[in-house]
Amino acid sequence: MGFALIFSGQGMQHPAMLPWLATDALVRLTCERLGVGDWRQQLADPAWAANNRNAQCLLTGLGLAAWQQLANDLPVPAAIAGYSVGELAAFSAAGVFTAETALDLANDRAEAMDRCAAETPGGLLAVSGLSMEVLDALCQDTGLAVAIRNGVDSAVLGGPLAALARAERAALQLHAHCTPLKVSVASHTPWMRAAAEHFAQTLAPLPLQRPRSVLFSNAADRVLDAAQAKTALATQIAQTVRWDECMDNLHARGVHCVLEVGPGQALARIWNQRYPEVPARACDDFRSAAGITSWIHSHY
Template structure:
């Protein structure tokens, strides 16, 4: 069986996500940390759902629980990667971190980023349809930074709110498709440098292990040991997420299918557009863990 796991980032969380997920010990730990009895009910409030501290803790906990409940039903994956905050769950799934410390780190990561955002409010803007040189010039003209690179003409820009508005107006007039993301921090840009440094200090006291499977980072390509894992988790907060390269690295493992763990199907769609011969599905599409496992087994055993 040869498949890859991709762990989603934030922005697509919704009350009906992962309908098959059981309320296990990891979910209960997450609920306790968030102070909510019903996480689906909490997600029904957009103001609560879009708060960075709530979203990062919730998505990390749900991803950890989802993989814990799926893992006994399938063989180990051949490769793992996570998108933005999804790296925390990805590193845990690869054996780098235990679930409890990973949830605590999600809270610390969000706190560090929110502290930066309080000093320099900002956000993220998805832009599709502009060439590489034009995107570079747009960043120069507006003062924004490249936060995430999904493909040659599909990126996410980050920076102050006013600059995001300016970039959206310019890019839209040039025929680009623009979408403001449901986040209130300029993740993966230089505006998060203090957050990256603060998180690096938090990671020093946490026990890390070498990955047990091929693990790829947004900021440092393949992670082979504990030191590299610790560095990568902090660095990606303030540097560009090279998701296109992550996908290429995963594909190089000769996998037969891909499973996205988290809300929505954004990563599965990107994968299917880039590699149409290797199918990808999202856990959010299934009604039971058994159905997820059956799909994985059917395609990964080809």
């Protein structure tokens, strides 16, 4: 049934990501929007890399540039999805809006989320090794919310900074593995409700298109039309990302392999743990675009 295309979220960005990515018009436009000359040099600055607006705009633009540099040598994906802000690149790759619109939306989304974070400073904490029941109880005890569900014993928790610190201490006492993410907002939690409402207003007048490819959402299931796309993109800002269900939807399409576009290998690793019979690789695994396309073709 072909391959699934998935776009990473923020938190794993690093200067050496996508080592094969050429500096094309979209990469230059992304740098122009951010007011930088060399994006790799900028990512070497931890404060710049962790800035919410910088990360969301950069990853949206670079993810789409990477896909465009691969797409001509690959068949149309059997299904597409994005993780958190990766949905902007995913929806654009599926034909819902242009890459330039995706950059506009990334900027607007980040600014709206930053306004919420200014009122309640927060962040995200990845936790693995605890059941969802324990994680739910941990959230109730510490005042957090489940931002992303990745699997039966893996999730990302979000909320105010003091609550995150309490949750990390409690999770470590339960022998969990904890990783604070390089983000400065409590994405996909109720603390982002005002940002979700603002983004819905931003999306409302835009002439979005029906997806040309099978497209799955973090907040719903399959996205079939422009109206559903608008609702899904706004809703996920303040609602739990159901990445576990998203993966199930992709797997149900009968895909032969999965390609993760973006920084790091986190999504590919999560997929391989869940579906070891269907291989997943990340673009960061490869030194050339040709290596990626060769790997995809080898699974047809």
